[in-house]
Amino acid sequence: xxxxxxxxxxxxxxxxxxxxxxxxxxxxxxxxxxxxxxxxxxxxxxxxxxxxxxxxxxxxxxxxxxxxxxxxxxxxxxxxxxxxxxxxxxxxxxxxxxxxxxxxxxxxxxxxxxxxxxxxxxxxxxxxxxxxxxxxxxxxxxxxxxxxxxxxxxxxxxxxxxxxxxxxxxxxxxxxxxxxxxxxxxxxxxxxxxxxxxxxxxxxxxxxxxxxxxxxxxxxxxxxxxxxxxxxxxxxxxxxxxxxxxxxxxxxxxxxxxxxxxxxxxxxxxxxxxxxxxxxxxxxxxxxxxxxxxxxxxxxxxxxxxxxxxxxxxxxxxxxxxxxxxxxxxxxxxxxxxxxxxxxxxxxxxxxxxxxxxxxxxxxxxxxxxxxxxxxxxxxxxxxxxxxxxxxxxxxxxxxxxxxxxxxxxxxxxxxxxxxxxxxxxx
Amino acid sequence: xxxxxxxxxxxxxxxxxxxxxxxxxxxxxxxxxxxxxxxxxxxxxxxxxxxxxxxxxxxxxxxxxxxxxxxxxxxxxxxxxxxxxxxxxxxxxxxxxxxxxxxxxxxxxxxxxxxxxxxxxxxxxxxxxxxxxxxxxx
Numbered sequence: 001x002x003x004x005x006x007x008x009x010x011x012x013x014x015x016x017x018x019x020x021x022x023x024x025x026x027x028x029x030x031x032x033x034x035x036x037x038x039x040x041x042x043x044x045x046x047x048x049x050x051x052x053x054x055x056x057x058x059x060x061x062x063x064x065x066x067x068x069x070x071x072x073x074x075x076x077x078x079x080x081x082x083x084x085x086x087x088x089x090x091x092x093x094x095x096x097x098x099x100x101x102x103x104x105x106x107x108x109x110x111x112x113x114x115x116x117x118x119x120x121x122x123x124x125x126x127x128x129x130x131x132x133x134x135x136x137x138x139x140x141x142x143x144x145x146x147x148x149x150x151x152x153x154x155x156x157x158x159x160x161x162x163x164x165x166x167x168x169x170x171x172x173x174x175x176x177x178x179x180x181x182x183x184x185x186x187x188x189x190x191x192x193x194x195x196x197x198x199x200x201x202x203x204x205x206x207x208x209x210x211x212x213x214x215x216x217x218x219x220x221x222x223x224x225x226x227x228x229x230x231x232x233x234x235x236x237x238x239x240x241x242x243x244x245x246x247x248x249x250x251x252x253x254x255x256x257x258x259x260x261x262x263x264x265x266x267x268x269x270x271x272x273x274x275x276x277x278x279x280x281x282x283x284x285x286x287x288x289x290x291x292x293x294x295x296x297x298x299x300x301x302x303x304x305x306x307x308x309x310x311x312x313x314x315x316x317x318x319x320x321x322x323x324x325x326x327x328x329x330x331x332x333x334x335x336x337x338x339x340x341x342x343x344x345x346x347x348x349x350x351x352x353x354x355x356x357x358x359x360x361x362x363x364x365x366x367x368x369x370x371x372x373x374x375x376x377x378x379x380x381x382x383x384x385x386x387x388x389x390x391x392x393x394x395x396x397x398x399x400x401x402x403x404x405x406x407x408x409x410x411x412x413x414x415x416x417x418x419x420x421x422x423x424x425x426x427x
Numbered sequence: 428x429x430x431x432x433x434x435x436x437x438x439x440x441x442x443x444x445x446x447x448x449x450x451x452x453x454x455x456x457x458x459x460x461x462x463x464x465x466x467x468x469x470x471x472x473x474x475x476x477x478x479x480x481x482x483x484x485x486x487x488x489x490x491x492x493x494x495x496x497x498x499x500x501x502x503x504x505x506x507x508x509x510x511x512x513x514x515x516x517x518x519x520x521x522x523x524x525x526x527x528x529x530x531x532x533x534x535x536x537x538x539x540x541x542x543x544x545x546x547x548x549x550x551x552x553x554x555x556x557x558x559x560x561x562x563x564x565x
Contacts, residue, residue, distance in 0.1 A: 366434055366490055373432035373494040373541070374523060375462050375469055382466065401467050403436050405488050 003298070003306050010253055011045055013278035018042055018051075021284050024069035027062050028054065028286060048253070048276065049264050053287045059089040059229060067283050068092040075282055080128040081228045081327060091228055092282035098137065100279055104234035104248050105138020111237040111246060112199045112222035114168050116143035119194070121164070123157055123171035123179075124202065124325075126150040130232025131202050131325070135170050138234060144168070151175070154182045161195060162188070168197040172325045173205040173213060173221070177356030180216035190218045199224055201233055202325040204314050223312050229288055230275045236310055241302050244309030251279050254308060255287070256296050259317040270295045272317050273310065291316045321417065323351065323358045326395050330416050333362060333397075336388045342370020342381060346407045353421040361398045362389060365407060428498045428561055429477040430539065434490040435461075435468040445470060448487055454480055457563040458498075458539055460526035471526070473498070473539060473563055495545055497559050499552060500535040501527075507536055514555045520548050532564050 018039040021028045031052040032039060042048065059067050067090065068075060075092040093101065114120065120139045124131030132150055139146045147164055149157055151171075157179060160166065169176065176198055183190070198213060201224040213221045225245050226233035235252055236245035247254050252275045256265045259272040273294045277284045292313040300306050321328045330349055337347050344365040352359045364385065372378060382399050389397040435441040442461065449456065459472040474480050477493055484491040501507040508527055515522065525540035537560075542548045549559050 368485065368490050368492070371432075371434050371490045371492050373430070373469060373471065373492055375464055378434075378467065378469070379464065401434075401436075403434055403441070403488075404490055406436065 001306055006249060006306065007045060009250055010278060013250075014045065014048065014253060014276065015039075015042060017276070017278055017280070017284050018286065020069060020281075021286050025067065025284070027058055027066055028052075031058075045253070048255070048287070051287055053262065053274065053289050054285050055289050056089060056229070056291065059285075062090075063088065064090050065092070067285075069284055070094055070282055077133075078128075079130045079133075079228050079232065089229055090283075094281040097231075097280055097282045100251065101134060101231050101234055102137040102141040104231070104251060105134055106141035107138075107248060108224055108234050108237040109135075109138055109142050109144070109168075109199065111239050112224065113197055113220070113240060114139075114142060114144060114199070118142075118167045118197070119145040119147065119165055120168040120170060121147045121149050121157070121161060121166040123149045123151060123169065123175060124233075129325075130226070130228040134226070134232035134234060135199075139170075154179055155186070158183050158186070158188060162193055165194045167194045168199060169195060169217075169219065170199045172202045173200040173209055174203060174324060174353070174356055174358055176200055176213050176217065176221070177209065180213065181355050184216065193218060195219055198222065201225060203322045204312075206314065225310070225313065227290060227292075229283075229285060230277060230290070231280065235275070239301060239303040239305060243301070244297055244311055246301065246305050246307040247296075247310055249307050251277065253278055254296060254310065256294060257289075259289075265295075267298050268295055270311070273313070289317075291318050291320060293317060319417065321349070321351065321360075321419075323360050323395060326393065328360070328393055328395065332392055333389065334416075336392050337362070337364055337385065340381070340385050340388065342367050343385065344404060347416070348407050349417045351417070351419045351421050358421060359398070360395065361400055363400045363402050363407060365404045366401050368404065428473065428496055428539070428559075428563075429493050430471050430473055430496045430541075431477050431481050431484070432492050432494055433470045433484060435470050437463070437465070437467050441468070442470065445484070445489060448484065448489075449474075449480075452480070452483065458526065458528055458537065460524070460539075462524065471524075475562070494541065496539050496541045497545060497548055497552070498537060498539045498561075498563065499557050499559050500533075500537055501557070503529055503534055503536040508538055511538055511552070511557055514551055514557065515542070515548060518547075518551045520544070520551065530564065537563055 022039045035052050074094050076095050077093040079091050081089045122135050126132030195218050198219040198221040210221045222238045224237045226235040236247040238245050255274040256271040265271045273290045273292045275288050276286050293315045294313050295311045297309045344367045346365050348363040350361040385399045433445050454474050457473040462469045481491045481493050520542050523541040527538040529536045
């Protein structure tokens with residue numbers, strides 16, 4: 001589609017979504033009123049720049065249903081981002097949203113080269129996380145055969161991959177590498193497998209990691225992008241050129257801004273990715289700041305698509321960590337540590353990658369008040385912190401007890417996170 | 428008897444750091460045991476002046492604590508230690524931890540141990556003719 005035609009569709013949809021947001025989203029209406037903006041005066045796509053941003057914090061404050069723009073009887077599905085009560089963001093989908101999402105996810109899978117002949121193993125988590133169900137519906141829409149494995153149980157995943165003649169694997173790139181490693185340890189012979197395609201997302205990964213996966217599994221690997229606040233997987237995908245991800249611009253209007261000033265940056269400049277949903281009914285978002293660092297390229301792709309390409313995301317504007325596909329903020333870990341008696345408020349989060357799987361260790365200092373001569377008391381303390389972290393983050397962490405003062409005190413901002421995972425390169 | 432316990436991280440040099448301080452202060456260890464787990468260790472030892480030593484260790488940034496333990500002299504022969512454990516076992520006393528050593532002085536072996544109810548254990552031992560001691564003889 002020529003860009004002029006696309007932009008016409010975008011503008012039409014934008015006007016409608018702005019009116020809907022103004023009338024149905026009190027939190028955004030307040031922002032517009034405070035900024036003195038009349039949504040009926042948005043007449044060009046450039047006018048979007050005058051509108052206030054939506055932040056993750058806005059959506060959190062709207063918990064649970066304040067970001068849902070439809071009466072509940074019109075909502076057929078609810079998803080929620082990782083995080084616990086208070087920090088989670090909740091999104092609702094109408095039947096039409098689910099229909100569009102399925103279409104977009106089918107488009108994504110097809111863009112990566114999947115067809116209705118494929119047997120697709122979906123190894124993203126099913127549940128509140130949008131990954132599993134999002135990809136599932138898209139694969140069905142594509143009329144492919146879906147095997148809904150969800151996460152975990154690696155040996156069974158490998159067995160199904162071989163026995164069911166799986167041709168497409170969808171999961172996080174780190175799980176793909178882990179699975180390849182386990183397969184190698186078990187002397188799995190891939191020569192008889194039908195596996196040909198890997199469609200990976202939900203966490204940042206590098207070209208080096210792609211090469212590694214392709215070396216260890218008989219697949220061509222593609223990157224897909226999405227986030228629950230915008231819809232879930234299906235926002236952008238790599239085509240066969242694998243030179244940036246095409247954004248489904250007919251439904252999501254992207255901008256890249258300077259994260260400090262909020263100013264829109266010209267094509268190709270690196271900044272924070274911002275999305276406005278153009279068709280979403282359940283939870284529309286206007287100028288949602290993703291925190292993901294990227295850049296946009298508008299020239300027509302060699303594949304022929306005119307849809308804008310975004311540079312693959314390799315970093316973020318905030319301190320959010322993505323560990324095995326789960327979003328983790330250091331502040332969540334801090335609040336757990338501070339809730340445990342006898343632990344000093346000094347901690348360090350150490351991220352490592354072992355067997356291609358991210359591991360998170362939390363180092364805490366034992367305070368003299370709680371130090372017990374008995375090993376079992378210390379072990380109980382360690383276990384107690386581990387259990388609390390697991391409940392908060394939905395992720396297994398290893399807690400390491402340290403001697404007091406062993407975590408370096410720095411003047412000003414302490415170094416809370418030590419990321420020893422192989423540095424992710426940029427596109 | 429008071430025992431000093433020091434928390435040790437599981438890394439090279441953590442035991443040395445404590446021992447080097449004791450050497451510097453010219454403090455002689457009377458008895459010592461090192462408990463370890465996969466993650467950390469607890470160094471337990473007996474010195475002549477536990478309160479002052481523990482205080483100095485804390486000032487140096489170590490996590491040190493004083494724990495009341497029982498110590499008794501036993502015969503340095505087969506079954507010597509067993510006799511002590513036997514009377515405690517018969518009275519249903521559970522031992523949290525224990526370490527023993529042979530002293531070059533007096534031809535005795537000494538056992539240091541920790542139980543939940545120290546007084547009860549002390550009474551039981553004394554009833555059976557095993558006196559607890561407050562210092563390890565030099």
